[in-house]
Amino acid sequence: MRLLFGIGARFDQQLREDGYSSIPSLLTHPRFGDTAAQLLAEWKDPLDPAQVNTTLSCWLPASHPLFLQLLGLVPREKMLFFDLETMGLFGVPIILAAIGRPGASEIRITQYLACSLDEEIALLERVTEALSHASLILSYNGKSFDWTTLRERCAYYGLPFDYAPIHIDLLHHARRAYRDRLSNAQLQTVEEGILEIERTEDLPSEAVPKYYEAYLKSGNSGPLVPIVNHNQQDVATLALLLSHLLMLTAHAH
Amino acid sequence: MLTDLLAQLTGESWYHEQITHIAKVPAAKTEPARVALPPILQNYLDGKGITLYKHQCKVIEVVRAGKDVIITTPTASGKTLAFNLPIFEGLLADPQGCALYLYPLKALANDQRGKLLELERETGLDLLPSVYDGDTPAGKRGRIKQVSRLILTNPHALHYYLPWHHQWSRFFSNLRYIVIDEAHRYRGVFGTNVALLLRRLERILNHYGSSPQVILSSASVANPVDYARALTGREVVSIDKGTSARGERQVLFWDALLDPSHSITTQAAKLLAFLTSAGVQTLCFTGSRMMAELIARTAHGMGARKVLPYRAGYLPRERREIESGLRERQIEGVVSTSALEAGIDIGSLDAVILVGFPGSLLSAWQQAGRAGRGSDPSLIVYIPYENPLDRYFLHHPVEFLGEERERIVIQPDNPRLAAWHLTCAAAELPLRPEEVSPKEGSLLDELAANAVLTKTPRGMIYRGRKRAHEILSMDSIAGEGIKLTCEGKLLETMDPLRARRDAYPGAVLLHRGETYVVEDLKLEEGVARLRQEKVDYYTKSMRTSVVKILTVQESHSCPSIAIERGRAQVTESFVGYKTIHFDRTISVDALDLPAHTYETDALWITFPRDISGIPPEKLLGGLHGAEHALIAMAPLLVLCERDDIDGVSTPLHEETGLPTILIFDEIEGGAGLAEVLFTSLHRLAAEALKLVSDCPCENGCPSCIYSPRCGNYNRPLDKEGAIRALCLLVEETVRD
Numbered sequence: 001m002r003l004l005f006g007i008g009a010r011f012d013q014q015l016r017e018d019g020y021s022s023i024p025s026l027l028t029h030p031r032f033g034d035t036a037a038q039l040l041a042e043w044k045d046p047l048d049p050a051q052v053n054t055t056l057s058c059w060l061p062a063s064h065p066l067f068l069q070l071l072g073l074v075p076r077e078k079m080l081f082f083d084l085e086t087m088g089l090f091g092v093p094i095i096l097a098a099i100g101r102p103g104a105s106e107i108r109i110t111q112y113l114a115c116s117l118d119e120e121i122a123l124l125e126r127v128t129e130a131l132s133h134a135s136l137i138l139s140y141n142g143k144s145f146d147w148t149t150l151r152e153r154c155a156y157y158g159l160p161f162d163y164a165p166i167h168i169d170l171l172h173h174a175r176r177a178y179r180d181r182l183s184n185a186q187l188q189t190v191e192e193g194i195l196e197i198e199r200t201e202d203l204p205s206e207a208v209p210k211y212y213e214a215y216l217k218s219g220n221s222g223p224l225v226p227i228v229n230h231n232q233q234d235v236a237t238l239a240l241l242l243s244h245l246l247m248l249t250a251h252a253h
Numbered sequence: 254m255l256t257d258l259l260a261q262l263t264g265e266s267w268y269h270e271q272i273t274h275i276a277k278v279p280a281a282k283t284e285p286a287r288v289a290l291p292p293i294l295q296n297y298l299d300g301k302g303i304t305l306y307k308h309q310c311k312v313i314e315v316v317r318a319g320k321d322v323i324i325t326t327p328t329a330s331g332k333t334l335a336f337n338l339p340i341f342e343g344l345l346a347d348p349q350g351c352a353l354y355l356y357p358l359k360a361l362a363n364d365q366r367g368k369l370l371e372l373e374r375e376t377g378l379d380l381l382p383s384v385y386d387g388d389t390p391a392g393k394r395g396r397i398k399q400v401s402r403l404i405l406t407n408p409h410a411l412h413y414y415l416p417w418h419h420q421w422s423r424f425f426s427n428l429r430y431i432v433i434d435e436a437h438r439y440r441g442v443f444g445t446n447v448a449l450l451l452r453r454l455e456r457i458l459n460h461y462g463s464s465p466q467v468i469l470s471s472a473s474v475a476n477p478v479d480y481a482r483a484l485t486g487r488e489v490v491s492i493d494k495g496t497s498a499r500g501e502r503q504v505l506f507w508d509a510l511l512d513p514s515h516s517i518t519t520q521a522a523k524l525l526a527f528l529t530s531a532g533v534q535t536l537c538f539t540g541s542r543m544m545a546e547l548i549a550r551t552a553h554g555m556g557a558r559k560v561l562p563y564r565a566g567y568l569p570r571e572r573r574e575i576e577s578g579l580r581e582r583q584i585e586g587v588v589s590t591s592a593l594e595a596g597i598d599i600g601s602l603d604a605v606i607l608v609g610f611p612g613s614l615l616s617a618w619q620q621a622g623r624a625g626r627g628s629d630p631s632l633i634v635y636i637p638y639e640n641p642l643d644r645y646f647l648h649h650p651v652e653f654l655g656e657e658r659e660r661i662v663i664q665p666d667n668p669r670l671a672a673w674h675l676t677c678a679a680a681e682l683p684l685r686p687e688e689v690s691p692k693e694g695s696l697l698d699e700l701a702a703n704a705v706l707t708k709t710p711r712g713m714i715y716r717g718r719k720r721a722h723e724i725l726s727m728d729s730i731a732g733e734g735i736k737l738t739c740e741g742k743l744l745e746t747m748d749p750l751r752a753r754r755d756a757y758p759g760a761v762l763l764h765r766g767e768t769y770v771v772e773d774l775k776l777e778e779g780v781a782r783l784r785q786e787k788v789d790y791y792t793k794s795m796r797t798s799v800v801k802i803l804t805v806q807e808s809h810s811c812p813s814i815a816i817e818r819g820r821a822q823v824t825e826s827f828v829g830y831k832t833i834h835f836d837r838t839i840s841v842d843a844l845d846l847p848a849h850t851y852e853t854d855a856l857w858i859t860f861p862r863d864i865s866g867i868p869p870e871k872l873l874g875g876l877h878g879a880e881h882a883l884i885a886m887a888p889l890l891v892l893c894e895r896d897d898i899d900g901v902s903t904p905l906h907e908e909t910g911l912p913t914i915l916i917f918d919e920i921e922g923g924a925g926l927a928e929v930l931f932t933s934l935h936r937l938a939a940e941a942l943k944l945v946s947d948c949p950c951e952n953g954c955p956s957c958i959y960s961p962r963c964g965n966y967n968r969p970l971d972k973e974g975a976i977r978a979l980c981l982l983v984e985e986t987v988r989d
Contacts, residue, residue: 155419
C-alpha cells in the first residue's frame with residue numbers, strides 16, 4: 001500500500017487498522033481508490049518487473065528490502081552479477097570484467113580479460129553483449145562505480161550504450177542489513193564478518209593497477225593470476241551475499 | 254562645471270602645482286541605427302527605451318550571417334546586448350538550440366546570468382539560463398544538463414566536465430553558439446591553457462556532430478584577429494569601432510613627486526575627498542587590496558563619509574551592496590582594485606582616479622571608461638608611481654591618450670602545456686593520428702614512450718593511473734603546489750617557482766591583510782613554515798640568471814649589430830634578499846636555494862666589440878641600463894606582467910662571443926612574448942630611448958634605468974651608455 005501516492009507510514013498503519021491489507025482491497029476506498037486502480041492498470045498481469053522497479057524507485061530508498069523481491073519476477077537466465085577491474089579510478093581503461101550467471105544451485109562465472117590495453121574495446125563489446133540479454137543486474141557499489149565506468153568507457157570509444165536493466169546494488173542492502181554488526185560496508189568486511197569467507201593471499205583492490213602494469217611491462221602473466229582470482233571471488237561473494245540477504249528478509253516475514 | 258572645479262582645486266592650500274598636463278578628449282557623437290528584429294526582441298528594446306548603435310547592428314548582422322566574430326568596442330558600448338540579441342534570435346528559431354557562455358571568473362558568470370534571466374523573462378523564451386560550475390548544487394546538476402539551453406561556466410570547470418561528455422550529449426549536439434566574454438583575460442599560461450582547452454572542446458563537439466559559431470568580446474587590443482585565431486583556431490570578423498555617445502573627457506596628469514612632503518596615497522585620498530565632497534561621484538583604482546583599504550580609510554578621515562573600499566574577497570552580499578550603491582548614487586566614491594575594471598554592472602561615474610599605471614593601456618582605458626555618463630563630460634586623473642612605465646606616460650601624454658593598444662599573445666606551442674592537453678584529449682576520446690599536427694605527433698611519441706598513452710587500433714588512449722585532468726593546473730605551469738603553513742594550519746598553496754621567489758626563508762608575506770614571516774622552505778617536501786608577526790618592512794628577493802642559447806629560429810642582420818630569436822635554457826638562482834623599510838633598503842641577506850633550470854623563448858642582440866661613444870669601462874653599465882629600459886617598456890607592446898620577462902646583459906657572451914643583451918620569457922616553455930618583442934624591436938627600442946633620454950635625472954634613477962627586480966643591485970648602470978646603445982639599436986632597426 002505504501003506504493004501509492006499519499007500513503008506514508010502513518011496512513012499505512014491507519015489503513016491496516018481499518019481492515020485494508022493490499023492494493024486491490026483499496027479499490028473501494030473513497031480517497032485512495034482511484035490511485036489504486038491506476039497502479040493496478042499499470043501493473044498488468046503478469047507483473048512487468050521494470051514497471052514495478054520504476055514505481056518502487058519513486059517511493060523507496062535503494063536499500064529497501066522490497067527491491068530484492070524483484071528477483072522473484074525475473075527469470076533466472078535474465079539475471080547477471082557483474083564486477084569490473086580498472087587501471088585506477090575514473091577515466092582509465094577497464095582491464096577485467098566478470099559476469100556471473102546464476103544456475104539452480106551454482107553460479108557460472110565468465111571473465112573477460114584484456115591481455116593488452118587495446119583489447120579493452122573487445123572486452124566492452126562482450127560485456128555489453130551479455131548485458132543486452134539481461135533484464136536485472138546485481139553488483140556491489142556498481143551504481144556509483146562499475147556501471148558508471150562501463151557507460152563512460154563505451155562513450156569514450158563511441159560504442160552504443162542504451163541498456164537500462166534493473167540494477168540492484170547490494171552495497172545499499174548490505175549497509176542497511178548489517179548496520180549494527182559491521183564497522184563499514186566494504187565487501188571484505190562483509191565477507192569476514194557475515195559470510196565467514198576468508199580470502200587467503202588476496203590482492204587488495206588498490207593493488208590491481210600495479211600488478212597489471214607489472215604484467216604489461218614484463219609480458220609475464222604471473223601478476224595476472226591474483227587479479228583474475230580477486231575478480232572471480234568478488235562475483236562469487238556477491239552470490240553468497242545475495243542468498244544471505246534473501247534469508248534475512250524471509251526470516252523477517 | 255569641470256572648469257570651475259579645476260579652478261577650485263588649484264586654489265586649494267594642499268595643491269602644489271602637481272598637474273603637469275591637461276588633455277581634452279573631444280566628445281563622440283552617437284550613431285544610432287536600425288536593424289529588423291523579431292517582434293519579441295524589438296518589443297523588449299522598445300519597452301526599455303533602447304535604441305541600437307551602428308556597431309551593435311553590425312554585430313547582429315555578422316552573427317546572423319553565421320560568421321565568427323570578435324567585438325572590441327570601448328567599455329560601456331553595449332557589447333553584451335549586441336551579441337545576446339542575435340543569439341536569442343537564433344535560439345528562438347531553433348527550439349533545440351543551445352549556447353555556452355564562458356567567463357574567466359565565477360562572479361562574472363553570476364552577474365551575467367542575472368541579465369540573461371531578465372532577457373529570457375521579457376522575451377518569454379524558455380532557456381533556463383544556468384550557471385554550471387563547482388558551486389552548482391548536486392541536486393540541480395542533472396536538470397541543467399538535461400534541460401538548460403544556455404549554460405554559463407568558466408574554463409577551469411569546463412576542463413573537468415569534458416571527460417564526462419556523454420552526460421552532456423544533448424547540450425553538445427545542439428550547441429550553436431560559444432560566447433567567450435572578457436577574452437583579453439586569457440593570456441600567458443592561463444590563456445594558452447584556455448586555447449588548448451577550446452581545441453579539446455571543438456574536438457568533442459565534432460564527435461557529437463556540432464560546430465557552433467564563436468563570439469568573442471574583449472577590451473581593445475592591437476591584434477584582435479590574430480589573437481582570436483590563436484585562441485580559437487578560427488578566422489573571425491573584427492568589430493572594433495564604437496559608435497555610442499561619449500561626453501568630453503578631461504585627463505589630468507598628476508605628478509605626486511612634486512609634493513615630496515605628502516605620499517601618493519595621501520594625495521590620492523585628498524583628491525578623492527575633494528571630488529566627492531564637490532558632488533563628483535568618483536571611482537579610484539589602485540594596484541593592491543591594501544592600498545585600496547588605505548586610500549579609502551585616509552579619505553574617510555578627511556571627511557569623505559560616503560567612500561568605501563571594494564575588492565575581490567568581499568562577500569557577494571557586500572559586493573552587491575556597493576555595486577547597487579554606486580548605480581543608485583548612494584555611494585559617492587569607491588576605491589577598488591582591478592576587480593571593478595569591467596564586467597560588473599555599476600553604471601557610469603563622473604570621475605576616475607588611476608593611482609599607478611595599471612600595467613597596460615588596455616586596463617587603463619577599461620578603468621577610465623568607467624567615467625562618463627551618456628554625453629556628460631567626465632574627468633580622469635592619472636597619478637603615476639615612481640617606476641619607468643608609470644613615469645613614461647606622465648612625460649608622454651600623447652602615448653597615453655593615443656589609439657595604440659598592446660598586443661595579446663598566447664603560445665599554444667608551449668611543449669609542456671601542449672603535451673598535457675594532448676594527454677587530456679586522449680583521455681576524453683581516443684586520439685587518432687590524423688587529428689594531430691606533425692609537431693604534436695612527436696609529442697605523442699614521447700608520451701607513448703613514457704607510458705602515459707598507448708596505441709590502439711582506435712587511436713591513442715590514456716593509460717596513466719592518475720586522472721589526466723589533474724596532472725597540471727589551468728593557472729600554473731609548475732604543477733604541484735608548495736603548502737604555506739602556520740602552526741600546522743594551511744594558509745595557501747603556491748607553485749614552486751613562485752615559492753622560490755616569494756616564500757624563501759626570511760620573506761615577509763601578506764595573507765588576508767596579516768603579515769607573516771617565512772621560517773623555512775622545504776621544496777622537496779613541498780612545505781613552507783610561516784609565523785605570524787606584525788612587521789613594518791617588506792622583503793624582495795634578488796636573482797641571477799645564466800642563459801644558454803639552444804637554437805636560432807629567426808634572425809635579422811643590421812649593419813653592426815645582429816638580432817636573433819630562438820630557444821634558450823635559463824638557470825636561475827635566488828642569491829639573496831633585501832629588507833626594505835619605508836622605501837629604504839635596510840639590510841641584504843644571502844639565500845641558499847637550489848638553482849632552477851628551464852627552457853623558454855628568447856631574443857638576443859649582439860653589439861660590435863666597440864660601440865662608438867661608449868668607453869670600454871662603461872660598456873657593461875650601458876648594456877645593463879638598455880636591457881632594463883627595454884624590459885620596462887615591453888608591456889607597451891604586449892600584454893604581460895612585469896614578472897613575465899627577464900633579461901641578462903654581458904660584455905662577452907659565451908656563445909655569441911660579443912657584447913650581448915638577452916631577453917627571455919620567464920615562463921617555463923615560453924609564452925610567445927619574446928617573439929613579439931623581436932618583431933617590434935624597433936618600436937620597443939624607440940620607446941626605451943624616449944624613456945631614458947626624456948628622464949630629467951642625471952645618472953639614471955628608478956623612473957628610467959633602475960629595475961626593482963635586478964639581481965645585481967642595479968650595478969653597474971650607465972645612463973649615457975644606455976642611451977648610446979639604444980640609439981644604435983633604433984638607427985639600425987629602421988626597416989622600409
